[in-house]
Amino acid sequence: MKSLALKSLIHDWRRFSPAVVAVAFSGLLVLLQAALILGIFSLSSLYVTKSSADVWIGYPGVQSVDLGRPISEQAELSAWMQPGVKQVEPLLWGSGQWRTETQGAVNVYIVGVALDAQALALAGTLGAEERSRLAEPDTVLIDAADMNKLDVAPGDTAEINGRRVRIVGLTNGLRGLGGVNVIASVATTRALDPAAAPKGRVGYVLARFDTPENVAAATKALNMVGKRAGFEAMQADAFADRSTLYWLAESGAGIAFIFGSIVAVAVAVIITSQTLTAAVVGSIREYAALRALGFSMGSLRAIVLEQSAWVGVAGLAAAGVMTLLLAAVARTQGVPIVLSLPMMAGAGILIILVALGSGAWALRRVGKADPASLLL
DSSP states (O other), X not given: OOOHHHHHHHHXXXXXXXXHHHHHHHHHHHHHHHHHHHHHHHGGGHHHHTSOOSEEEESTTOOSGGXXXXXXXXXXXXXXXXXXXXXXXXXXXXXXXXXXXXXXXXXXXXXXXXXXXXXXXXXXXXXXXXXXXXXXXXXXXXXXXXXXXXXXXXXXEEEETTEEEEEEEEESSOOOSSSEEEEEEHHHHHHHOGGGSGGGXXXXXXXXXXXXXXXXXXXXXXHHHHHHHTOEEEEHHHHHHHHHHIIIIISHHHHHHXXXXXXXXXXXHHHHHHHHHHHHHHTHHHHHHHHHTTOOHHHHHHHHHHHHHHHHHHHHHHHHHHHHHHHHHHHHTTOOOOOOHHHHHHHHHHHHHHHHHHHHHHHHHHTTOOGGGGGO
């Protein structure tokens, strides 16, 4: 049977609907803020998560993949010497200025990848066809989201560091966080930015192993060698987390984003609390009638809290639907959105707690439910 709290909500839904709407938009705000934060700052680790390497070898203490510095060629040789290694390849990370006839200088990162069909770098994005196009000297790929910023289309030409390049295709989902990323072959990257690989050095060495046990053992062994040779080995997941955490916690943009999200959530909580309190105040005569029928104050408080819980559930359901719709629209526009089950579960718990907290705040008005008020 339906509880008294649920029956009263259904019967008097117009009075409580503003509270449901307030909870729904609070949930929408919390979910979208979290999804945007994770989406935007996960771009910093995109080149790690889109690759199939188990181990990344880079400069000691490198904080993010886009902050790499050239390392000794000994890193590649050391990787080949590890038990269980199946594949090793270099990756270059250079920089330059992009210019066209109609576009001023735009700072870009130049990512030099191997061209083998089974290459590790960006294995989840670049296919054999895209890599074969890069085999021609001075050819590059750009992300579709950066076309307007770079003022080019496939087939056009531009200059990077004064050297003419031709755009031979587009990638999708490789928009960078710290700037515009341009994909090229290792040879083309060396020609465009000699500082990316001076004296045969490389930006990173990527390695794949046959078993997780060999991955862990190789990482430890490589770090022992790297202390003397000037490189550090990191498992891919750890390096991706390090890159994201750097931009999220140590960059000014990340701190500002988090602070703004906290303020927005606090405002949403206040609005929800006030709306639910107004609904409880509007039902004060009904609570007085229940007091007259013999309901204790404890029973009235239980009714209010249960009503708050149902309001939270209804609002959360509406927030979930709106979030999924807006996330779908955002993805069509290239806006990075990350919705994970743990994040959605955490946001759901937070919204329910907000609704219950608002109900608890409204309880102070239930004490004014005096049966004598029915005589007025």
